[in-house]
Amino acid sequence: MAIFIPLKKNSEFKKVYTRGKSAANRYLVLYKLPNGGSERRFGYSISKKVGKAVCRNRLRRILKEICRLNLNRFPDGHDFIFIVRQSSCDQEYNQLEKHVWHVLGRLGD
Template sequence: MEKKNRLTKREYFDKVYKHGKSSANHQFVLYYKAQPQQSSFRLGVSVSKKLGNAVVRNRIRRVLKEIIRLNAPKIPGGYDLILIARKPVVEMSYREIEKSVFHVLKRASLLRRNGEPKQAD
């Protein structure tokens, strides 16, 4: 994932948690906050220690970032996103995780079809 698409600092996470909105399904919680001054989205991924050891958590984190990287054109710019993994993700395959990520993005109205403009509304 490109550096411009990373949500890195604790203060950014806190702003999204405090002032953003959320959407969820059984596998993920998505927090999002509009940032109209940004041309692209930024993503932060959170995987709790309750899900497993470091190997398991890092695998989940890598898979989520790769799914987002490959589908970045479908996600509108101008948003800070935080994707939080829940327990069922540990046993899921790549395709199942991808489908679930799309589902939670669609619930938050953050999934763009190919013909739509790239800027946030």
């Protein structure tokens, strides 16, 4: 069974930013880096420029739920970081899910 593991340490984020591949669209940026293990780890970065805390937390919860429900669509043994852009604040779950698959598809394998 796949386990949902968060990225929390600043050093882990920096490693993915510097060594990972990225893809972006108008709403999201996704960084991906092989982690040498078999688990998938996820991190989320949402700037205060995106909106107030209510908006930022809502977007984070939506992204976490998209990742949790679709773990099998993300490759094993990788770290993923989602950076949410300002235009995402008014997006609903279904729209945000489409944007996630779009940037993941742009990264390829």
